[in-house]
Amino acid sequence: MKKIAYALGALLGLISTTAGAWGNHTLAAYRALEAMPEVANAAPVTVETLESFLKAEEKTIEALLASHEAWAAANLQSYPPRPSKLAFVANPNRSDEARRLAFTHALRIAPNSRFALFIQPDPKLNASPAPRLASETVTTLPMLGNASQKFQPIKVGDTVAPLVVAASAADEPDYGLDINLFEDSPSEWGKMYGFGTLPFGNPLLVYGSQAPFHMGFMHENQVLYTAAPFIKRTFPQLRVYQYSTLASLAFRTGHPYWGWRFTGLALHYIQDLTQPYHASLSPGDSTLKLLAVNAMAMAGLSGMKNDMVTLLSNRHLALEKYQSEVLLNSALAKQDTPIDQALRQTDKDASYPEWHDLYLRNVVAAQAASYGNRIAQTLVDSIPPGFVSDPNYDFGANEERVTLVKELVNVPTEAKLRLDALVAELLANFGAHSRNAVRGILKASNR
Structure with a gap:
């Protein structure tokens, strides 16, 4: 079993360096939430700093963050307990900086996370916001040259629409919050957080170490869990619970800006798990194939394994890039495509259970994992083979x-329509689960 686990670990480490899910979450979040009266019609909220919220509600935050440990121990597989020294303890005499640091330590997120006061304006309404806010003010990570994120500063005392706050924050966990949190990470905080070594991903790649927080292989064959139990060490459920309960606390205590901001943070991880390549180890490939490929790699024949890794990464990135391009193009052109309409489609919302603590695992991840064969086959049939069927091509290296x-202009119409229909279906799930989570947060807030 150790040999199989080692080989699976090598495979998983390469697959999971692709940590993106839906590109810029803000674009899709605007479309998903603009159809929800509880968000779209909510009164504007007054901007305040994180430090102001933490100082005002220090005692209630202490109690909430303490309760997170009991919940996680009872509900999460392979949960590594938070070291007791990281508990958030109220102390009115410390500085704002020290209080903020204690908060990030208690959540076990990167302490250099910006939490800047910013928004991403909806490009459908404002394609060229001014003034601009430099990306390094908002994120600790480099951005691609063709990134669609456009940041605009806001300041304390401004009033902002809840839709804008939540949609902007829905992309924020990709700005460095979950980077270098493991003991083999090149950071001081990773060595004290208690998450152990990075279960998969490459700690040397800038985004690689966030993968276990943004992916969740919760519905694999038991054989894989037995052979490689480390694939259970994923933490999106933890993040959703942390941020959703913080959102409810902020709403209940009169801090609606941070209520909506934490709501957006929680939505990010839910939305990530609607992406089949984040909810399944190898969409379209059977457990038998995975074990066979790893057996060959163990025997020194690693070619098939390397090819599989490249194709999985290429298909993951191609799906993300196509969806992102379609949404951005429609927003800039002020158009309303079937994919935009799918995100706003509310008639499926009630077909799912009411939001609950394990909704992410039992509903979102289970549904996304079920798309494995269909998503792989559709991408192969619809996207030029050089991008998704050639293991000698590296999509990530050429993405910009x-x-x-x-590229899809010359693809047969029927194949293109199948791709668009599947992307629309996946984003309809994205929208429905996002709205159900918001309803759950608001209900817990007595709003």
């Missing part, structure tokens, strides 16, 4: 030079 919308 690829415009998939243009």
Whole structure:
């Protein structure tokens, strides 16, 4: 079993360096939430700093963060307890900086997380916001040259629409909050957080170490869990619970700006798990194939394993890039495509259970994992083979030079329609689960 686990670990470490899910979450979040009266019609909220919220509610935050440990121990598989020294303890005499640091330590997120006061304006309404806010003010991570994120500063005392706050924050966990949190990470905080070594991903790659917080392989065959139990060490459920309960606390205590901001943070992880390549180890591949490929790699024949890893990464990135291009193009053109409409489609919301603590695992991840065969086959049939069927091509290395919308112009119409229909279906799930989570947070807030 150790040999199989080692081989699976090598495979997983390569697959999971692709930590993106839906590109810029803000674009899709605007479309998903603008159809929800509880968000779209909510009164504007007054901007305040994180430090102001923490200082005002220090005792209630202490109690809430303490309760997180009991919940996580009871509900999460392979949960590593938070070291007791990291508990958030109220202390009115400390500085704002010290209180903020204690908060990030208690959540076990990167203490250099910006938590800047910013928004991403909806490009459908404002394609070129001014003034601009430099990306390094908002994120600790580098951004691609063709990134769609456009940041605008806001300041204490401004009033902002809840839709804007939540949609902007829905992309924020990709700005460095979950980077270098493991003991083998090149950071001081990773060595004290208690998460152990990085279960998969590459700690040397800038985004690699966030993968276990943004992916969740919760519905694999038991054989894989037995052979490689480390694939259970994923933490999106933890993040959703932390941020959703913080959102409810902020609403209840009169801090609606941070209520909506934490809501957006929680939504990010839910939305990530609607992506089949984040909810399944190897969409379209059977457990038998995975074990066979790893057996060959163990025997020194690693070619098939390397090819599988490359193709999985390429298909993951191609799906994300195509969806992102379609949404951004429609927003800039002030158009309303079937994919935009799917995000706003509310008639499926009530077909799912009411939001509960294990909704992410039992509903979102289970549904996404079920798309494995269909998503793999659709991508192969619909996207030019050089991008998704050639193991000698590295999509990630060439991503900035690829415009998939243009590349698909010559694809047979039927194949293109199947791809668009599947993307629309996946984003309808994205929208429905996002709205159900918001309803759950608001209900817990007595709003």
